[in-house]
Amino acid sequence: MTAGQANPEFRPEVTTLYGAVRGRYEQGVAVFRGIPYAAPPFGPRRFRPPQPPEPWDGVRDAGAFGPTAPKPPYSEAFAQYLSDPDIPGDDCLNLNIWTPAPDPGARLPVLLWLHGGALTRGSSAVPVYGGASFARDGVVCVSVNYRLGVEGYGLFPDAPPNAGLRDQLAALHWVHDAIGAFGGDPDRITLCGQSAGAISAGALLAAPPAQGLVRRAVLQSGPPEASDREKVRRMVRRMAGRLKIPATAEAFAAVDRDLLLRTQAEAGRLSSPVLGGPAFGIVVDGDLVPRDPLRALIDGDAAQGVDLLMGWTRDEYRLWLVPGGLLERVDRLGPVALAGAMARCHTGHEVPRGYRALHPDAGAAETVGQMVTDHLLRVPLHRLADARPGTSHLYEFAWPSRLPGLGACHALELGFVFDTGDVPESKKLAGEGAPRELCEAMHTAWVRFAATGNPGWQAWDASHPVRIFGDGEPYTAYGPRDAEINLWSTAPTVPEPTPAPDIRAPGAEWAAAVRRLRRSVGTRRR
Secondary structure, eight states, X not given: OOHHHHOTTOOOEEEOSSOEEEOEEETTEEEEEEEESSOOSOGGGTTSOOOOOOOOSSEXXXXXXXXXXXXXXXXXXXXXXXXXXXXXOSOOOEEEEEESOOOTTOOEEEEEEEOOSTTTSOOTTOGGGOOHHHHHTTOEEEEEOOOOHHHHHOOOTTSOSOHHHHHHHHHHHHHHHHGGGGTEEEEEEEEEEETHHHHHHHHHHHXXXXXXXXXXXXXXXXXXXXXXXXXXXHHHHHHHHHHTSOSSHHHHHTSOHHHHHHHHHHHTTTOBXXXXXXXXXXXXXXXXXXXXXHHHHHHSXXXXXXXXXXXXXXXXXXXXXXXXXXXXXXXXXTHHHHHHHHHHHTBOTHHHHHHHHHOTTOOHHHHHHHHHHIIIIIHHHHHHHHHSTTSEEEEEEOOOOSXXXXXSOTTTTHHHHTTOTTSHHHHHHHOSOOOHHHHHHHHHHHHHHHHHSOOSSOOOOTTOEEEEESSSSOEEEESTTXXXXXXXXXXXXXXXXXXXXXXXXXXXXXXXXXXXXXXXXHHHHO
């Protein structure tokens, strides 16, 4: 430890491309928060691609988190499990850096974190994402804010799409150009994200303007994908209808920001990964996203030489179904729920029959949840790993939360990855008593991957090795999800059914059931 690190009054200073910043020493590492990587995206810059920040004179204080992107709060049902700080201000395109050595000669590996939140919520200020443990273990950790919701992913005829993804690209360029002054190695950047952050990382891996900027990538519970443009347009049109304005960026820019957030929350209140519905997402735009990112990474020349660490939690769906009591409602629907999963996943009867044969004791909610998780997540990641053997590593997080009903749900692994399991915000999802040994094992694997490309287990090959992080010592299983995955490779896909006029038809019955479910859950969340 240097004399500066030992002195709590010492303030490390680093000069960036746009001006000098003054950080803090905390827990033996240097921390710089709220550094702008782009100009505030409001006024004439609203709904436009990010622009460079204005240079500043003197030394800018970087002791506190900067403003977060405008976003609605979580519903009461989800807020009991997930934290999402709201910091007001326009200068929301900012990032934070934790480094053990703000020294240009250090050349340490870099982990660039993109938070999740369905592209509508989340921020880099969530305490679970604190980067001190990565810096303690020799990795420079950077976390990023980017535009969310309609501000970042609205699809308009008079504005470029994917503004939030363009923010992330601007942050990646900033890190590549500036991280050396903070002790990082610009040639060893690991792009890491969870859920929507992983989907974003996958899109950036495939993006032509990002080629050569990333050495490694971690995709946690999110595959590379592009959303259907019509699905995003429906969300924008739904908001425009409620606001009684044209569905244009010009009209949306004239709406009070708080009203826009309330309208967005109301319009998207009943959408979910399991039930579907209109939602914001990354779309093919012919520019930053010229084609579907998964296809570009599987059969194109994108991200050549990039090492991949990818995986999921055992019970992803439980975070989507347990809050609000939706799990029990889906169980009661029984066969209707299975018919709905077929429609959601565009498949025939063979797949749900296969799941029931493999898991005869599973209820309807578990079967539906695992089907949708495999369709949206595990199957695409398997395909990507198959296309990149030898440089891909897969994992499954299987430790169950201590809170009732959650199991090994979506986002539960985050406190283990960041080694922040002791913070209250991690315990909101994990409960008390998370095993310290598992936290150390998982965090160490991510550190090793960022430094070397090898997290500590066998790379993907024909034996399908998957590292299991659960109760007890982590271990490698071979093909633990192959039986389910194979159901999708052999079953024919079918187009999404058109609701039939006969209410007895499964598609129409499911549509009516989903409407009832959404209404009931929406009522509980108010």
